[in-house]
Amino acid sequence: MPTSTTTTADLIFSDQANHNFSKTLGELKRSTLSIHNRLRSIEEDAAFAKRVRAAYGRPLIANERCGSWYIDPEEKAGSAYFKSTDGHTGVWKFSSRRLNLNLVETIGKNDGCIIIDSTRRGKNDTHMVQRYKSGPVSYRTPLPRFIHPPQVVSNTEHAQIFSLLQSFEKALKSLGVPLDVYKKQISKPLRPIWVTPDSDIASSPLVFEDFHPVICCTVSRRVAGGEFSEGGYIQGAGDDTENWAHGLTPRVFWANRESLFSTPEADLPDLISALVKKAAAEPVVGILPKLVEPTYILFVNRISGVAPIEESSSDLTIVLRSTITEEAAWETSTTRLDVGLGPHKLGSRNLRAALPFLVGFVEKNTPRLLDSTNSGRRIIIACETAKDLAIGLALTLLCLFFDGNGTFVGSASRRNIDKSFIRSRLGWISTSMPDANPSRATLQSVNSFLMERPK
Incomplete structure (x- = not known):
């Protein structure tokens, strides 16, 4: 029986083969990042946001724009604006564009709040700081103590951030904001607590005696490889809506979930267009300057x-x-x-x-x-x-x-x-x-x- 000899050509893909392989990968990614998969993933993440709300008993605040996708409009208590890079290593700036002082009243009335956001890149349980115990912080002192999660922030980074606090305070005062008004709205210092789908969620609302908790909740389940897909689930599905949503907004999504999920993928762009136009034509009641x-x-x-x-x-x-x-x-x-x-x-x-x-x-x-x-x-x-x-x-x-x-x-x-x-x-x-x-x-x-x- 004749034997065949393996040649280099048998082992190396041709240029055409490489082209077809890239094309196949692109089509696979587009199919897994479908509108249906994104909306189903958003619904799954929104269910986790509800669990966090039930556990901590505080109102849900959307970190715009992405956070609003994960909160039923009937349960949304307000909005915040933090950039995705705020607080990253070396990114320690005071933003006069995003003061978020509206949260102070909400926090004071509800002994804290829950800020909802998502990420296309993994955040894990090492960001949890409720396990880190320390003495109470007082906002009344000229320079508040800065508490950091030691699992994530090194002592060197802590010192670098701490050295900037006075300049942040000076920048805030230069805006002429009536700080005394906001101090009267809260009775304790504010302190962040990070929560992800990997966290242990309490079975009943928690009480924090020494501080107002600001629960920073990342609703996205971590997927190896980032946003690509895991069994149809897409991490950070609500991001980059200009690339997939066809004008769909969180409010239109939540009002029309059943029809969106029951419509074939190929027909979704036309349905979304019709729903968006209908929502735009509806009279808006109660909009005041x-x-x-x-x-x-x-x-x-x-x-x-x-x-x-x-x-x-x-x-x-x-x-x-x-x-x-x-x-x-x-x-x-x-x-x-x-x-x-x-x-x-x-x-x-x-x-x-x-x-x-x-x-x-x-x-x-x-x-x-x-x-x-x-x-x-x-x-x-x-x-x-x-x-x-x-x-x-x-x-x-x-x-x-x-x-x-x-x-x-x-x-x-x-x-x-x-x-x-x-x-x-x-x-x-x-x-x-x-x-x-x-x-x-x-x-x-x-x-x-x-x-x-x-x-």
Whole structure:
């Protein structure tokens, strides 16, 4: 019987074979990262969030944007904004954009809270700090003790972070935030406790006598290889929604779970599109403009909460839209602008070019706003979310038209405006509207405009 000789060609894949192998891997990844698998994984992780809530007996706070996917809107008590890299080794900065001071009242009323988030990379039980016992911490001392989990943070890293605390305190005070108000809302120090699906969850609500617990809950089950898949389960499934969700939002998901799960994968994009359009067309009830304190006339709102155009309105209204329109069409009444800047980063960049027009419109209407007989006068700024473009314009007006007490003073200020001054005014917004989350591009447009204006 003839024998065959193995050649090099038999052992080495051809270029075409390598191409087909990569293509097969790509198709396999796309199939396992399907919309159905993501939504099922979100549902599984949300069930764990409920278990944590039952165990600790504290309200659920979503770390936006991802955290909202894992909380039924009926059970969501609020929002927080922490970047995924906050607290990583070497990433120890104080953020004036994300003060999260709205949590203080919630923590005081409920003796703590549970912040829900997920991760596409593994976090394990070594992050648990409730096993680390130490004496009580007092926020009343000039420099609070900094307690760290020794399993994760080395003594060297502890010392490096501790050395920055005074600079953080100085940065917070420079914003002019009324800290005494927040101190009155809590009775004990705050202390984090990390919880993951690998943690031992208590069977009944726990009592913490020496501190208010802030339970930092990562709902994602750890999967070897990161976010890929494990039997259809996807770690951190709620992340990167722009790549898979087709416009689906947590609220629409929770309201339509049954129809989403019962629809074939191939038909989901069309169903999601229909559900999103239906939700957008439904009348929104109870959306009220939010006052930027300490002013008494500057408000921010979502576009869906803005009244129709009225020539006789005493409000000065500026609506910033995600469609692009010509400047000549922006002034829709003597007291209103409808400004088409474009979506997302494009809108943020276009805001820079539009700011001279917008500031001029407010300046032109200062007599109306300063008229003491016009008791109902307001400046209302709106965008789709009331979190980005409208915040950028509100910040600009705060820097130009309001004094240190929040009083509208009329003509645009020619004072020397630097980043420190802008941050202090941004602090007003952060404390008045905790869910405000202006993008970096929006803030860059505002900074460039304000600091480059002729003095």
